Amino acid sequence: MKKAFLKTFGEQNVRTYPIDEIRYRSDDGRTLEVVNDLRPMSREQISRLKKLFDKRAQSWKPIDRSGVWRYREFLSAFKPFDEVVTMPEGNTPIFSMPQCARYVGMKTLFAKHQGMNPTGSFKDNGMTTAVTMAKKLGGKMVACASTGNTSASMAAYAARAGMKSIVFIPHGQIAYGKLSQSLDYGALTIQINGDFDRAMDIVQEVCNRGTIYLLNSINPFRIEGQKTIMIEMLHQLGWESPDWVVVPGGNLGNCSSFGKAFAELEQCGFIKKIPKIAVIQAQGANPLYNSFVSKDPALRPVHADTRATAIKIGNPVSFEKALFAVDISGGLVEQVSEEEIAAAKSVIGLDGIGSEPASATTVAGCKKLVKQGNIKPDETVVCILTGHLLKDPDYTVEFHRDELFLDAKRASSVAGTKRISAEGRNNRPVQLEADTQVILDYIKKHGF
Numbered sequence: 111m112k113k114a115f116l117k118t119f120g121e122q123n124v125r126t127y128p129i130d131e132i133r134y135r136s137d138d139g140r141t142l143e144v145v146n147d148l149r150p151m152s153r154e155q156i157s158r159l160k161k162l163f164d165k166r167a168q169s170w171k172p173i174d175r176s177g178v179w180r181y182r183e184f185l186s187a188f189k190p191f192d193e194v195v196t197m198p199e200g201n202t203p204i205f206s207m208p209q210c211a212r213y214v215g216m217k218t219l220f221a222k223h224q225g226m227n228p229t230g231s232f233k234d235n236g237m238t239t240a241v242t243m244a245k246k247l248g249g250k251m252v253a254c255a256s257t258g259n260t261s262a263s264m265a266a267y268a269a270r271a272g273m274k275s276i277v278f279i280p281h282g283q284i285a286y287g288k289l290s291q292s293l294d295y296g297a298l299t300i301q302i303n304g305d306f307d308r309a310m311d312i313v314q315e316v317c318n319r320g321t322i323y324l325l326n327s328i329n330p331f332r333i334e335g336q337k338t339i340m341i342e343m344l345h346q347l348g349w350e351s352p353d354w355v356v357v358p359g360g361n362l363g364n365c366s367s368f369g370k371a372f373a374e375l376e377q378c379g380f381i382k383k384i385p386k387i388a389v390i391q392a393q394g395a396n397p398l399y400n401s402f403v404s405k406d407p408a409l410r411p412v413h414a415d416t417r418a419t420a421i422k423i424g425n426p427v428s429f430e431k432a433l434f435a436v437d438i439s440g441g442l443v444e445q446v447s448e449e450e451i452a453a454a455k456s457v458i459g460l461d462g463i464g465s466e467p468a469s470a471t472t473v474a475g476c477k478k479l480v481k482q483g484n485i486k487p488d489e490t491v492v493c494i495l496t497g498h499l500l501k502d503p504d505y506t507v508e509f510h511r512d513e514l515f516l517d518a519k520r521a522s523s524v525a526g527t528k529r530i531s532a533e534g535r536n537n538r539p540v541q542l543e544a545d546t547q548v549i550l551d552y553i554k555k556h557g558f
């Protein structure tokens with residue numbers, strides 16, 4: 111059996127490297143991808159493998175229980191699977207969202223909630239594989255730049271693996287839920303004076319110079335793990351592809367991994383139809399959107415600004431891979447405003463699910479795409495909710511108090527509006543006297 115190897119992403123001037131060579135870019139500075147040992151499968155092989163996946167889902171063995179390692183036939187880079195670092199992650203539910211469906215103008219709408227992962231975001235799917243590779247390569251110290259979720263996930267998995275971790279975060283720009291995690295999991299947490307894009311530059315320089323292993327999604331082993339978000343989704347849907355998968359876009363690792371998953375599944379004959387991938391960006395952090403609408407394949411970085419701090423990224427590392435994912439799926443890229451994100455987030459809450467702001471770009475984007483006629487009301491759509499509601503409680507409380515400002519510090523640094531209007535969708539907390547009758551009268555008056 112052939113071994114997996116690394117290659118430069120794209121078709122031109124392709125270079126290949128051994129799977130265990132520590133590098134994050136090719137010699138000419140391009141991103142890398144894992145080439146797996148995959149080949150077309152017969153109908154019998156496919157049916158056997160599907161049964162094996164069903165069987166593993168019933169098992170309590172961590173490697174089978176994990177919604178990542180369960181699908182290890184698509185993760186040949188990590189063979190042998192004898193030292194996986196797993197929590198175990200994945201197994202995230204698919205919910206139907208009736209309130210959101212009504213809001214966007216569709217019959218039904220589904221959400222795969224990646225916020226139900228061990229550290230509360232989709233990053234765990236890629237961190238289990240990347241930290242496993244760090245361990246195989248003999249890594250003792252790992253690092254990442256982050257808007258908060260990658261750092262939370264990395265710090266947790268590094269701690270589980272007995273490694274030291276260092277996180278680089280933009281000072282004052284990440285949500286407290288996330289900051290609290292990297293502190294509690296014991297990471298050296300360095301707040302830099304600068305934005306995420308600057309932190310990303312610095313962490314790459316630091317890792318290129320020393321013995322610290324880089325765990326941002328430029329690391330191709332992160333992308334490998336995140337592929338399983340789509341494999342698990344298809345498993346949950348009885349291997350029937352939905353028409354659309356809608357995903358937020360920041361550093362663009364996640365949508366890239368979805369494109370890779372679909373390409374590999376199709377290559378093996380596992381799926382007949384590739385779902386269209388819709389990547390949704392915040393209007394204030396929209397380089398992929400700009401490229402898509404202007405049909406200009408060059409990355410033109412922007413100065414990013416949005417209260418959805420998870421995706422406050424202007425110079426995404428996986429830009430080319432994301433364009434490929436959109437292209438092979440026949441998908442598209444859309445952008446949404448701060449008001450659209452806030453409103454959509456409140457409707458996700460009303461479905462009893464909740465999410466962090468960046469995840470709500472999906473429902474906001476869906477609404478726009480239905481209105482434009484790009485998504486038909488009776489199509490099957492799965493929104494990927496990337497992070498848990500409790501990651502960024504400040505945002506939610508400020509929204510419901512109708513005190514949500516574009517700049518969290520309430521300075522007017524951002525063009526246009528300072529305040530993000532709740533448009534009457536807020537559920538303001540009420541303060542009442544500690545008196546039973548007063549409270550009962552209030553409840554009666556408000557019709558509950």
Ligand code: F0G
Binds near residue numbers: 260358360365
């Ligand atoms: N949603 C959430 C909740 C995120 O944390 C991120 C990225 C994204 C969406 C965007 O995903 O980068 O793969 O396009 N967060 C990173 C971090 C950048 O550092 O936690 P992407």
